[in-house]
Amino acid sequence: MLREFLTGRRILGAHLILVLLFLYGPIVMLMALSFNESGLATAWGGFSTKWYGALAANQDIISAALNSLIVATGSTLIAAPIGTLLALGLERAVKSSVLDALVFVPMIIPDIVLALALLSFYSLLQMTLGLYSILLSHVVFNIAFVAAIVRTRLNHFDPSIEEASLDLGASEVTTFFKITLPMIFPGIVAGALLAFTISMDEFVVAYFTAGPAQPTLPILIYSMVRFGVTPDINALATIVVLVSIVLLLAAQRFGTPLKALNE
Amino acid sequence: MKRIIGLRLVSLIALFGLLLAACGGPVTVAPTDVPTSPPVAAGKIVISNWDAYMPEDLLTNFTAETGVEATLALHATNEEIVGKLIASKGRGFDVVFVTGQFAQALDKLGLLAKIDHSKIPNLEQLYPEVSQLPFDPGNKFSVPYTWGTTGLCYRSDLLSYTPDSWLDLLQPSAEASGKTTMLATERWLMMPAQKALGFSVNTTDEAEMRQVADLLIETKRTLLAYDDTTFYSKLVSGEAVMVEAWDGWCNYGIGENPDIKFVIPKEGSDLWADTMVILASSENIDAAHAFINYVLSPEVGVWVATNILYKVPSRLAMEQLDPALIAQFPNLGMSPADLLLQEALQDLGLAQSLYTQLVTEILASGP
Amino acid sequence: MKKNIVQRLILLGPGLTWLAIFLLVPLGILFVYSFFQRGSFGGIVYEFTLQNYARAVEPLFVRIFLLSLKIAIVTTALALLIGYPVAYYIATSPARWRTVLLGLVVLPFWTSYLIRTYAWIVLLNSEGIINHMLLALGVNARLELLYTQSAITIGLLYGYLPFMILPLYAAIERLNPEYAEASADLGATPLKTFLTVTFPLTLRGVFAGALFVFIPSLGNFFVPELLGGGQEILLGNLIRDQFLKARDWPFGSALAFLTMALIMVLLFFQAWLANRERQATNVA
Numbered sequence: 052m053l054r055e056f057l058t059g060r061r062i063l064g065a066h067l068i069l070v071l072l073f074l075y076g077p078i079v080m081l082m083a084l085s086f087n088e089s090g091l092a093t094a095w096g097g098f099s100t101k102w103y104g105a106l107a108a109n110q111d112i113i114s115a116a117l118n119s120l121i122v123a124t125g126s127t128l129i130a131a132p133i134g135t136l137l138a139l140g141l142e143r144a145v146k147s148s149v150l151d152a153l154v155f156v157p158m159i160i161p162d163i164v165l166a167l168a169l170l171s172f173y174s175l176l177q178m179t180l181g182l183y184s185i186l187l188s189h190v191v192f193n194i195a196f197v198a199a200i201v202r203t204r205l206n207h208f209d210p211s212i213e214e215a216s217l218d219l220g221a222s223e224v225t226t227f228f229k230i231t232l233p234m235i236f237p238g239i240v241a242g243a244l245l246a247f248t249i250s251m252d253e254f255v256v257a258y259f260t261a262g263p264a265q266p267t268l269p270i271l272i273y274s275m276v277r278f279g280v281t282p283d284i285n286a287l288a289t290i291v292v293l294v295s296i297v298l299l300l301a302a303q304r305f306g307t308p309l310k311a312l313n314e
Numbered sequence: 315m316k317r318i319i320g321l322r323l324v325s326l327i328a329l330f331g332l333l334l335a336a337c338g339g340p341v342t343v344a345p346t347d348v349p350t351s352p353p354v355a356a357g358k359i360v361i362s363n364w365d366a367y368m369p370e371d372l373l374t375n376f377t378a379e380t381g382v383e384a385t386l387a388l389h390a391t392n393e394e395i396v397g398k399l400i401a402s403k404g405r406g407f408d409v410v411f412v413t414g415q416f417a418q419a420l421d422k423l424g425l426l427a428k429i430d431h432s433k434i435p436n437l438e439q440l441y442p443e444v445s446q447l448p449f450d451p452g453n454k455f456s457v458p459y460t461w462g463t464t465g466l467c468y469r470s471d472l473l474s475y476t477p478d479s480w481l482d483l484l485q486p487s488a489e490a491s492g493k494t495t496m497l498a499t500e501r502w503l504m505m506p507a508q509k510a511l512g513f514s515v516n517t518t519d520e521a522e523m524r525q526v527a528d529l530l531i532e533t534k535r536t537l538l539a540y541d542d543t544t545f546y547s548k549l550v551s552g553e554a555v556m557v558e559a560w561d562g563w564c565n566y567g568i569g570e571n572p573d574i575k576f577v578i579p580k581e582g583s584d585l586w587a588d589t590m591v592i593l594a595s596s597e598n599i600d601a602a603h604a605f606i607n608y609v610l611s612p613e614v615g616v617w618v619a620t621n622i623l624y625k626v627p628s629r630l631a632m633e634q635l636d637p638a639l640i641a642q643f644p645n646l647g648m649s650p651a652d653l654l655l656q657e658a659l660q661d662l663g664l665a666q667s668l669y670t671q672l673v674t675e676i677l678a679s680g681p
Numbered sequence: 682m683k684k685n686i687v688q689r690l691i692l693l694g695p696g697l698t699w700l701a702i703f704l705l706v707p708l709g710i711l712f713v714y715s716f717f718q719r720g721s722f723g724g725i726v727y728e729f730t731l732q733n734y735a736r737a738v739e740p741l742f743v744r745i746f747l748l749s750l751k752i753a754i755v756t757t758a759l760a761l762l763i764g765y766p767v768a769y770y771i772a773t774s775p776a777r778w779r780t781v782l783l784g785l786v787v788l789p790f791w792t793s794y795l796i797r798t799y800a801w802i803v804l805l806n807s808e809g810i811i812n813h814m815l816l817a818l819g820v821n822a823r824l825e826l827l828y829t830q831s832a833i834t835i836g837l838l839y840g841y842l843p844f845m846i847l848p849l850y851a852a853i854e855r856l857n858p859e860y861a862e863a864s865a866d867l868g869a870t871p872l873k874t875f876l877t878v879t880f881p882l883t884l885r886g887v888f889a890g891a892l893f894v895f896i897p898s899l900g901n902f903f904v905p906e907l908l909g910g911g912q913e914i915l916l917g918n919l920i921r922d923q924f925l926k927a928r929d930w931p932f933g934s935a936l937a938f939l940t941m942a943l944i945m946v947l948l949f950f951q952a953w954l955a956n957r958e959r960q961a962t963n964v965a
Contacts, residue, residue, distance in 0.1 A: 059871065063770040067782070070767050074789045074842070077800035080810065084803070111388075133695045140692030144685075150693070153700060159892065159944065161900025163917050164937045167924055168707035171934075174401040175710060181406070191703045194696055223688075252793050254903070263360045263398075263406040264387040269795055274365055274390045276799045276907060277543050288796040295792045393925040400723050400928060419928075422722040492825070498911040500926060539828045539910030553806065663721045670927035671741070677914035678745050 078292055085285035102286040112287060115271040118182055122257070122267055123250035126189035131243040133190075134197025135235070141198070142205045157195040165191070166259035173260065181262035188260045189250045196249065197242035204238025248295070357598045359408035359605060362387040362395055367411065367588075368609070369617050376608045382601040391499065392416045399425055404593035408602045414449040414587045415501065417456040418661040426455040427592040433603035436610035436628070443650035444627045447587055448658040456589035457606055460562065460624035462645070463583045463656045464502060467564035468556040469549055471573040480510040480579045483558055484533045491536045493555040495548060498540035500673050501659055502584070503530070506558055509581040515657050518665035527672040531679045540677075549574055560586070561645040562624035568643055569623070576645050578656075585656035587627075619646060625653070715934035723928030733935035742919070742936070749916035752830065753898040756837045760845040760894045761887065763838075768849035768886075772856075783850060790843040798836050798907050805832055805908070828910025836904040844893035852886025853879075888951045896944055916940060 085103070089096025106112060141150060157165070169188045173180060212234075216226040254269035261270055268291075275284055361373070365388045369375075373384045387407070389395035396416050399407065404425045412420065420426050431437055434457070437444075450456045466477050473490060477483070483506055486494050497503055501515070507526040508515050517523060538554050546567035548554035559567075559576070567574040590609065592602040608614065615631025618624060623643055626632065627650070640647040662669060715733055718726040736742070771782045789797065804810050805826040812824055826832060856879065864874040880887075902917030909915075914922075920940070923933030 060770070060773075063766050066766045067770050070763060070842075071785060073839070074786070077797060077804055077839070078789055078792065080804065081796070081800050133699060136692045137696030140689060140696070144689045144692050150697070153705075154696070157700070157704060159896055159948070161896060161917070161940060161944070163900045163902060163920055164711075164941060165704075165707075167920065167933065167937060168711040169703065170401050170924070171710045171714060171930065172703075172707035174403075177403060177405070179405040180398075180402055187703060190699060194699060198696065254795060262402075263362060264385045266388065269793060272793060272795045272799075273903065274388060276795055276802075277390055284796070284799060288793070288800070291796060292792045296788065391925075393922075396723075397925040397928070419722045423724060534912065537912065540912055541910065661722065666723075667719065667927055667929055670922065670929070673926075674745070674914055674919065674922070675741050677912065678741060678748065 078288075081285045081288040082292065084282065085289045087282070087285075102282045105283045106286045106290075109283065111266075111271060112268075115266050115268045118265050119251050119268040121182055122186045122189060123247045125186045126193050126250050127243050127247045129186075130190045130193030130197050130246050131239060134194040134242060134246075135201050135239050137194060138198040138201035138205060138235075139231070142202055143210070154195055154198055157192040158199065162253075162255040166256040169256065170259045179262065180260060182265050182267075184260045184262065185257045185267065188256050189253060192256075193246035193250060196246050197239070200242035200245065201235055201238045204235045208234050357601050358383040358385065359596070359598050359601045360385045360387060360406060361409045361411075361605065362389050362407055363411040364389065367622060369614065369621070372609070372614065376605060379608065380601070380604050382598075382604060384605060393499075396420065399593070404595040406595075407593050408596040408598055409605050410591055410593065411459060411588055412591060413659070414447060414456065414458075414589055415659045415661045417589045417591045418449040420591060421450075421455045422661065422663075425594055427594045427596060427599055427602075429453055429455060429457060429592065429606075430599075430603060433600065434607045434610065436607045439612065439630045440610065440627045441629050441632075441650040443654050446654065447585075449587075449660045450589075456587075456591045457610065458587040458589050458627045459609060460618065460622070460626055461585070461587040461653060462561040462625050463578060463585055463648075463653060464497070464505060464558065464560050465564070465576055465578040465583055465645075466556055467546065467549060467559035467567055467574060467576050469552070469571075469573055470575045472552065472555045476575075476577070477556060478577060478580050480506040480581050482579075483556060484510055484529060486536050486556070490556050492538060493553070494537055495539050495541045495545045495554050495557040496533070496537060497542045497545075497558050497560075499542050500669050502542070502558065502560075503540065503673060503676070504669060505584050505659075506579075507533070509579065509583060512581070515584050516660045516662065518662060518668065520668065523668060523672055527676055530676045534676060534679060546570075546574075561648075562622060565623035565643045565645065572642075583656050585653055585658040587658075588624075711934045712938060714931050715938050717931045719927075719929040719931055723930075725930055730931075733932045734939075736932060737935050737939055745914055745919055746916060746939075748913070749899055752834055752837070752915065753895050756834050756841065756898045757845075757891050757895045759834070759838050760842050761891060764842055764845035764890065765849055765887075768846045769853055771846075772850050772853035779854075783847075786846050787843050790840075794840050795903065797839060798904055801832070801836055801839065801908060802827065805835075827908065828912055830909070830913060832908040833905050833913060833915075836908040837898045837901060840901075840904065841894045841897055844897075845890035848886045848889035848893065849883065850886075852883040852889075856882055885955050888954060892947065892951055895947070899944075900940065 086098050086100065087096055088099035088101065137154065141147075141154065165188075169184075169191075173184055178184060213226055213230055216230050217223070221229065252269060253267075254273060257267045258270055258273065261267065266274075272284070272287070359382060361384055363386065373386055376382065376384055389398070392413050395410060395412060396419065399410065399420060400423065417426070431453070437453070437457070440458075444458055445452050447453075447458065466480075466483055468477055470476070475487070482490075483494055483496070496506065504523075504526055505515050507529045508517060508522075511522070511525055511529065513519075513522045513526065538548070541548065541557070545554065545557040545559055546563055549557055549567045550570045561576060564574065564576040568576065590606050592599060592606070596602050610628055612628050612630035612634065615626040615628035616634050618626050619631060619635055620639060623646065625646060625648065635646065714725060716729050716731070718728050718730050718732065720726045767786065771779055771786070774782060802809075806812075809827070811826060815824065860878050860882065861874050864878045865871070869877070900917045900920075902915070902921050905913050905915045905918055916936070920933050920936045923929045923936060927933075
């Protein structure tokens, strides 16, 4: 019995290793190629950091990265408080499956549909598009992700603590700041980090709601990738991966946000 | 806990800061010295062009010369920029580079400003054929930046014969089958079959277009891909042996491998012009005209022809080209008169829906 | 009572207002557009018509719909087949390993999807690494890997696999191991235990994961574009092309709404199943 169990586990373990190979192979390959002098995918020309130099000289990429940073930071800063309030409202004030569904919609709507709806909306309003229109658009799904994660956090602690505080004569405001907020704080941070990363990498909505002269990083990558395989994209990919790892480690501090999302 | 977030954020910002510092080299800032000629117009304009389609220092030099600050936006395709301009009614853009038939559509939608010829002295030194382009006779709303035609770009060392007909692409021999690409953009996807069947590239006749679509559905089985960005590198790598290509882009391949040749099939081809247009919404029409005038100057023209390898409409520029360059890239030597023998693409109006529908049908057809 | 209203207003007001303005109104506009007509040169003619919906059910578009469905379903099924054992292994690992393994699975998901798609172009093209490796191994058959439906499926699977693994992991981790032990004690084979006890108890995770993979697969347009060589047109591309190429916003809007309708049907189905399962568990 035990032996059977162990063989089974061994097979599962081998499967996991294959899946990790599948997930990491392409990324590791890009990282390796970014140091390839020849710039070709098929011939190793020796170790070189020249593609990083080429990348560093590319002002477009730097400003696109900054644009992404502005959009992600801005939309997260707006979405985190709004999403937190929404989570509190839906968990503690109003139980409504219609509102639950509404808040769920931005997470499951195909991004192309959301993008075109927003484009039509801005067009009808005769808005001049720019970074701010991407930012406003990103807040839509960022609110939903923050709310979802904060709600799971709220679900996991006992409302009787809040009730006790109220019974003991603390005002609602005091209770919120002394009890509720500290309890859900890790959830807010995890939600904000998730929102930030999603916004940094979001392409479709940004592509359709971007203004004339300020592409975000994914928009720029899209236009680069369309023109085929060039070595400086490998260098860019390596940097993006490393930055993502830093962000993920940060998110890990506050529990795995995606896990919380699905509970 | 707060301190930890603080640290994380700081390290993140530090990382981006490092990135920035690493790139602090040549920041393109307009020189502050007195411009050589008095400013034509002050202010700022936003240009949108395809990536790497004009000299990198063009905007800096333009600013130095005119005092007008110019920002560059990039678009990947005509469709993308036209979609954006329709959505935003042109707001935010001043000068946009689009292909002729798209300029025509923008004009019909009322989004373009009239070109004031008196503000563009450099129009004088363009070939006279420039004002005869069927989508905009007299250059009322557009001025060509580059122009050319479409043909077959092929590896003469990998093909045992010399292609001279669109049918060589549409019904490829066994040795070429599976190693050809066609342009993915609707009008150029249709064009080879339209020409092979003897129709106009602007036909709106449903029966004719039905035949075109049927032929292209047959062709699809033999294609490697529809591709309008990387086809020449597929030729260089040998993934493809024959591709439908714009003349200038074929030149990129020729530059990397002299065995790559370009031919205009005997059935004829299209005439396209990538044009500059000014948006009606532009708040700086004078500066926009100044920009177009600057781009049309012979110096810029020579740079474009030499580096982008496309023909430019400036006669002075074309006459200055190094004969060796034309010997290496023969299609640069094509005369405007020859170019005008090809059929110019025009906007299709309502029939655009028919084209999109048929392209969809072609792409959705099974292998 | 009054305090309650103020409290609700503060809590729900900002979020619901934002969603109303930037989600419901835009979707409403798109919905209204779907009943108008395209102008001669693009643009919208404000005249009521059902033509867009009639066109959407023409065989050509139905075929694209079905092909997109097929690719999304195959992607989802593969993600489930590959993802379930991974989730199971991680969820049944010692606690200290779980976070590490889960982190490893999620990490690629946090890097640019476009760049990961690009990596597959480098890997799969006929002059690319896989073909060169085959050549080095003495296999002289050049595989046409890129620009196929399989390449699209691989690209989508690669992008969305973590979406499947995470909810599965959450479902399996919550599982009470005593059920499986009881089943084994009663003499059931491990396979039977898995099929009759473990799997049914994690159905909710399966549906959640399936939904998170299926929906984005259905609407994605850049993977078919980059890995499909522009030779396949899927729902996402079709909708985008109506807005950009055909300049036919009304028809594009109609297609977008039909996609939404399909997803809504699936969501209701999922909710119904989840509900049924919850009742079944409660009875058990």
